[in-house]
Amino acid sequence: MDLDAVRTFLAVVDSGRFREAAAELAVTQQAVSKRVAALEKELGVRLLARTARGAEVTIDGQAFLPHARALLHAEARALASVRPEMRALRVDVIGRRLATAGLLRGFHRAHPEIELDVVTLFDADAAVAALGAGTIDASFRAVTMPGRRLPKGIEALPVLDEPMQLLTGPGHALAGARSVPLARLAGHRIWIPGIVGGTEWAAYYADLAAAFGLTIEVTGPDFGPEALFDTIADSPELATFVGGGTRLVWPEGHDLRRVAVHGPTPVYPHSLLWAVDNPHPALLALRDHLASSPDAPGSPASAGLEADIWTPAWARPRDHRPEL
Secondary structure: OHHHHHHHHHHHHHOOOHHHHHHHHHHHHHHHHHHHHHHHHHHOOOOEEEEOOOEEEEEHHHHHHHHHHHHHHHHHHHHHHHHHHHOOEEEEOOOOHHHHHHHHHHHHHHOOHHHHHEEOOOOOOHHHHHHHHEEEEEEEOOOOOOOOOOOOOOOOOOOOOOOEEEEEEOOOOOOOOOEEEEHHOOOOOOEEEOOOOOHHHHHHHHOOOOOOOEEEEOOOOOOOHHHHHHHHHHOOOOEEEOOOOOOOOOOOHHOOOEEEEOEEEEEEEEEEEEEEEOOHHHHHHHHHHHOOOOOOOOOHHHHHOHHHEEEOOOOOOOOOOOOO
């Protein structure tokens, strides 16, 4: 159905005259008549009758009238769903308990007027594909994978070097320490079930283990964080790594301990990824907000900390900060 014809029909109904409808639509009166006639021919009924007082709606026209308005409302909603300035900014945060979700919450507090659609994709490959396809507007990821480069048209901004911490149960040998040297973890069993080969986090932990002689076990099914906490809480030998900005909740009786790691501190390098041809106006606000954060890599506040951190050699260079 020709929505311009439907729009013209409604303009005549609302104004009461073909001439006024033509002026409102910025077309000739002849064009209005032709559109209405074409719509009547398509429907097989007469919608309007010309009288001395103007245009009157017929019985069939009255029956069609609410459906005509619904058609134009549906058109408006469809257009709004794909217009960047009218739809929510869709951002992938990897996991809703992770530090990247916290970064996005901070942006929302600073810009409550910007509507957000928060999603969680599986890995960097899925995120980059979604950015290229336009199904998301931005993604928080560690980039780039060993031996890979971001495709042309995808840009990245380093936004957070997240310190990794050791999570232990109360009976673990390191449970009483406030912090431990990274080298001291050699020989301890660090359990991270569910690491999937080919992902950015698998590459991160593989490089970390190789660089410092750590034993990172990935055996066993991944039943989720609750099952992991249960096992760690009861074990005097097993520990795991968690991000310093990850929000964790466990039963009170578990008495788990988060232990800082230093000398150097292993950090997970989060970047914001986006497609350079994405026109969403809120993207610039998000990038500006993250780039101005005191915790952003390369900021004056973080400059003094960068000498004592470790991150994989494949991670995006610390001095790369694209034009905003």
